[in-house]
Amino acid sequence: MALLAFKSKIVHDPEGVMDSWNNSVHFCNWQGVKCGKRHRRVTILDLHASRLAGFISSYIGNLSFLRVLSLANNTFQGEIPPQVGNLFRLQVLALYNNSLTGEIPTNLSHCSNLLHFIIARNKLVGKLPTELSSLSKLIHLKVSINNFSGEIPSFIGNLTSLEFISASFNAFTGTIPEALGQLQNLTFLSLGVNKLSGKIPSSMYNLSSLIVLNLIENQLSGNIPSELGSMFPHLQHLGLGANHFTGPLPVSLPNFSNIALLALDVNHFSGKISIDFKLLPRLYHLTLSVNNLGTGEPDEMDFLQSLVNCTNLQILSVAFNQLKGSLPKSIGNLSATISVLGLSQNHIYGEIPSEISHLVGLTWLTLGDNEFKGRIPYNIGNLQNLQALHLSSNLLEGDVPNTIGNLSSLIHFYLNDNILQGNVPVTLGNCQRLLLLDLSSNNLTGAIPRELFGISAFSISLNLSGNHLSGHLPLEVGNLKNLAELDVSQNDLSGEFPTTLGRCNSLVALYLQGNFFKGSVPSSLQSLRGLWNLDLSRNNLSGQIPKYLEKFILNNLNLSFNDFEGEVPIEGVFSNATAISVTGNPKLCGGVPELHLPTCTMKQSKKHRTSLKIILLISIASVAIVVVVVSKLFCCSKKKNKDLNFDSLSINAFYRISYDSLLQATEGFSLTHLIGTGSSGSVYKAILGETTVAVKVLNHQRQGVSRSFRAECEALGRIRHKNLIKILTSCSSVDFQGNDFKAIVYEFMPRGSLERWLHPDPKMENHQDNHVVGLNLLQRINVAIDVASALEYLHRHCHTPIIHCDLKPSNILLDADMVAHVGDFGLAKLILEMNQNQSSTTVGVRGTIGYAAPEYGLGSEVSRDGDVYSFGILLLEMMTGKRPTESMFQAGLNLHTFARMAIPDHVMAIVDSKLVCNDEEEVAASTNNEGRRATTHPRNNSNENDCLIHMIKIGVACSMESPQDRLNISNVVRELNIIRDIFQGLRKGNNA
Incomplete structure (x- = not known):
């Protein structure tokens, strides 16, 4: 009866596990059920990974001979029934990877024979109940990936049989209890990704049986004992990353002869890396990045030589430190299995050794923001598995080698801010997986190869600015339909804008300034309605400023120093003098007063005599039109007054409120005003005048945000209904850090989403x-x-x-x-x-x-x-x-x-x-x-x-x-x- 009650709570059984649970078969032969040979009572219920969905029936507590209850890797939901506490013979309770909610029932303390308590990967909340202190036989305690909170209870230190504790990915606070040092049998301790603070208690250094110690992503602080490597002779995994640890790296780390993973990144460690890694032959993961390591001593980089013996090494990152010195040729002798090599943001100088091409397993190589000089090794094309190559902000010179075209797996390629010369290699067209290419701020010459515009994968950025590239912008630019940013500014490009540029309808930023482009702005550009930034300044452009730009939701428009003529529009972005620049165009007139341009004068055409009859006909027609329009407006006004009920803040949807006003109303967009976040931005509560509003600040780094901003303004600006959010105003400006800023102000909804x-x-x-x-x-x-x-x-x-x-x-x-x-x-x-x-x-x-x-x-x-x-x-x-x-x-x-x-x-x-x-x-x-x-x-x-x-x-x-x-x-x-x-x-x- 208990098993049938359990079955009744199963709402989804795609593999037919429950089909055998019927009266035609003895229940001891039901799938997942095992009974004792002598008394024929159910001792094991094992339905793990059966793709079941439903609830755990409270009748489970009637299976009083049960020793194993395994429902892991299913989709059980609801709370853990407190009746599980009736199973005093229970030794294994495995409920991990389900959707269970609520708190741990306190009467689980009655399961005094429990050895394995595994409830990880659920949605459980609350504190770990003190009643669990009676589970003195417990060996495995796994509560990770839930929503548990409060402090880690000290009573866990009394469960001296514990060998395995996993409590990562929760919201535990406070310090690590000193009592954990009593668990002499402990081999696995993972408390990572919580909110723990303070120092590692000294008692924990007595846990000599530890194999895994994971404390990453907390707020722990203090120095690490220099003798750390001698304290845990069996340790294979040490994760201390993303904390606030200080002081030097423990010199005893080579004593970790079994260590495979050593993650000490994102801390405040300082001093020299004086560790002899050749004593760690099993090491495959070493991350020391984002610290303050480095002293400037001549042998600063010798630690790399000692890593040659680590034949299993796959990940090595020492980026974002203060390391100084040259890169030894022995870098090419690192493990053939190495996949990630991160050395960026240091002070490494000298040439990039050609021996680096021996590391053919590399997928990620970052050498940017250093002081490398000389040429890029020609044989770098041997690294055909590379997906990311960062060589930016160095002193590299000479040509970009044609062998770059061999890197067909390349996705991100940064070569900017060097002193490279010669042409952009045609072979780059072979890198068909490129999402981003940055060759800016070099001395590159010649025409932009058409093959570059055949890379249809481009979606993030193509940046060729700050070079000496010449010729026309190829017609093939129209192939880049998914590209968000195109920057060819500060070159020697000439000719007219290709009309095909209008096909790049995913563009958010288009920078064409500082060239020799001529002619008028083509009408085809009006399809680029997602543009946020458009800079056409310092060219030889002529003709009138396109009126269609009024309809763009631009954050910045720079048309200065060209030869534009005629009247400057006044709608859209042109209504904000701080968002546009038209200086250096002496033939322009009109515009908003803040531009201080001369008034446009109408050319007087020759006067022709008009008969009284024609004047009378025109007058009558005009009066009729006015009557119709006024009547229509009156009807619409009555309908709006009936349906809209605008409050005191209701203004034209396209009126632009200032960034400063929103900054003040949200107290600098503080967390106390934050009421929601999402992929497109964050929402803040604010008070403008006497009205409470919601301010949605769009994420300027998100691709397509400008199109999203425009779509929302257009949609909500033209419709009104009592079940639609009302847009009150919008803001498009530049914030105090010079970032593009876009916000929409809505009526405030006090009950939330x-x-x-x-x-x-x-x-x-x-x-x-x-x-x-x-x-x-x-x-x-x-x-x-x-x-x-x-x-x-x-x-x-x-x-x-x-x-x-x-x-x-x-x-x-x-x-x-x-x-x-x-x-x-x-x-x-x-x-x-x-x-x-x-x-x-x-x-x-x-x-x-x-x-x-x-x-x-x-x-x-x-x-x-x-x-x-x-x-x-x-x-x-x-x-x-x-x-x-x-x-x-x-x-x-x-x-x-x-x-x-x-x-x-x-x-x-x-x-x-x-x-x-x-x-x-x-x-x-x-x-x-x-x-x-x-x-x-x-x-x-x-x-x-x-x-x-x-x-x-x-x-x-x-x-x-x-x-x-x-x-x-x-x-x-x-x-x-x-x-x-x-x-x-x-x-x-x-x-x-």
């Missing part, structure tokens, strides 16, 4: 509302209606229909009355634009993994159906409490199929536990779309379960794989309203 309500984070400390415990069913229905209504408006009722493209919980915000508002239109597409420029809609997946429609991954255009799919996944997430990206969804299983398989008989097994816990007092009252409060009452379970089933059905119908099979959004709104009416009717009946 739907993500926060569906998946509360117990570690969140800065939110105003610390009582987010979940949404009841009526609230979730209301939110679903709000979101569906917003989509219906965008798809069906906008003058120009809009596709949102990124619908997900973090983009849905709740106001004070719990009314949902759809926001973040950074990926939005106007259907008008789609029709005009089909190619812009076939750039791959648009949106977020898990929520993006499957057809987007096949290159299909974005569509209304894609938004409906995202809404369906969102609705299923709201009903089940599961993200579409959870680890259980793999090998053909996704949230859609998970829900579809449960309809209709098993829906209650998959819905969010907060919706089926009858004795739980429900959270605060919800509000419907009209803002009315709706109180909650005891449930009529049967009928309310029907409502849940119908909600799941709608989510499944919206997220069908084929777009043609998905529901129409208008039908979705209608169905959801019917469900809400039924649900509220049930509540009223219960209340009566």
Whole structure:
């Protein structure tokens, strides 16, 4: 009966593990079940890696003879049942790599025979309970990769049988307990990636049996004892990186004769590297980077010679130190297996030894920011596995060797800031995997090879600036359709801009200044709407300034020192005198007053006599037009006044607020004002005037951020609906560090994002509302209606229909009355634009993994159906409490199929536990779309379960794989309203 109760909680069994669990077979022969030979009682339940999904039944506690319970590598969720504490014979409890939540049950202390307690890779929270101190036989304690907090309890030091402790990737605080030094049998101790502080307790140096000691990424400090290497004779793995350790490296490190991994990077170690590494033959990973190592002594680099004996070495990095000296030729004798060699940001001088070409296994070679001189070794082309080559900021001279073209695996190549001469090698065209190439600030000459523009992989940057390159910019530049930055400034290029430049529609930055380009700016450049920085200064350009630049969301536009003529536009970027420069163009006039340009004078054409009849006809027509326009504006004004309810801050969406104002309103964008972060930027709470607002500061380093900024401004600037976030103003400027700065100011949503309500984070400390415990069913229905209504408006009722493209919980915000508002239109597409420029809609997946429609991954255009799919996944997430990206969804299983398989008989097994816990007092009252409060009452379970089933059905119908099979959004709104009416009717009946 206990096993069948366990089976009843399994909601997904793709491998049919549970098929044998039936009355036709004795339960001792069920898959995963083993019984004692004498008493035929269950002693082992081992279902690890069976791809099961579900909950652990409390009836597990009835298997009183159980010695092994292994459910690892599945997708069990919910809490660990406290009834597990009844299993007093239990020796192995393995629950790792699931989705378990809640705290460790205190009555697990009754499992006094427990030897292996393994609960790593879950979502458990709270402190390690003191009751676990009774587990005196415990050998393995693995609690890593959870959300445990508080101090590491001292009682662990009393569990003297412990051999293995893994508690990394949590949020433990305080110091490492001195009591851990009592664990003389301990061989493995991992406390990395926590918030531990203070010094390593001296008692820990008595743990002579340690094989692994991992304390990386904490806040530990102090010196490391010089005799450290003598304290742990068996140590194979020492990780102390990313802490605050100081002083010299322990001279006894060579005593670690068994060491394989030595990670001491990102600390404050200083002095000479005087370690004889030849005594460490097993060493394969050595990282000493980002310290203060180096004294300038003549034999500074001799430690490299001692590494020759480390024949297993794969990773060596001493970058970002103060090392001084030349690179010995013996560098070529390092292990043939070495993959990463990092020596950048030191003071290494002399020539790069040609022997470095012997290291044919290298994938990453960084020698930048040193004092290397001479030529680049010709045989560097032998390193055909190289993916990253950094030689920048040295004194390298001579030609760039043609053999560079042999590096066909190269992805990042930095040669900038040297004194290289000659042509850009044509053979670079063979490096077809290049994402970034920087040859800037050298003395390169000749034409830019056309082959360079045949590298379609270019997506980050192509920088050829600061050389003496000549000739035309090749027409083939138009092939770089994925490139974000093109910089050919400060050269001797001439001719007109190629019209094909307009095909580079992923460009965010285009730098063409300081050349001899002539002619007018071609109209084809108006397709580069994602540009953030455009510099055409110090050329011989002529003609008028293109008016289409007004529509660009530019942060910086430099047109100075050319021969432009005519009137300077005043809209868009031209309205901000600090963002543009037009000096050195004597024929320009007009513009904003801050430019101090002469007023444009209209040329008087010859006056012609006009008959009274023509004047009268024109006058009548003009009056008629004025009447129509005024009437239209009056109607629109009445409609806006009825629907919008702008507050005191509501201003033109394209009015630019200053960076300084936002800086002051957020107290320097301090963490106390931070209310959310994401891939596109961070959101801060601010007060402008008397109005509380949300300020989204876009991440200027993120590719495509300018297009996202423009899309959001355009979309929200032209639409208004009560379930759409309202944009109040925008800012495009330069911050105090000279970085590009873009921000959008929205109305403030005090209840935060739907993500926060569906998946509360117990570690969140800065939110105003610390009582987010979940949404009841009526609230979730209301939110679903709000979101569906917003989509219906965008798809069906906008003058120009809009596709949102990124619908997900973090983009849905709740106001004070719990009314949902759809926001973040950074990926939005106007259907008008789609029709005009089909190619812009076939750039791959648009949106977020898990929520993006499957057809987007096949290159299909974005569509209304894609938004409906995202809404369906969102609705299923709201009903089940599961993200579409959870680890259980793999090998053909996704949230859609998970829900579809449960309809209709098993829906209650998959819905969010907060919706089926009858004795739980429900959270605060919800509000419907009209803002009315709706109180909650005891449930009529049967009928309310029907409502849940119908909600799941709608989510499944919206997220069908084929777009043609998905529901129409208008039908979705209608169905959801019917469900809400039924649900509220049930509540009223219960209340009566």
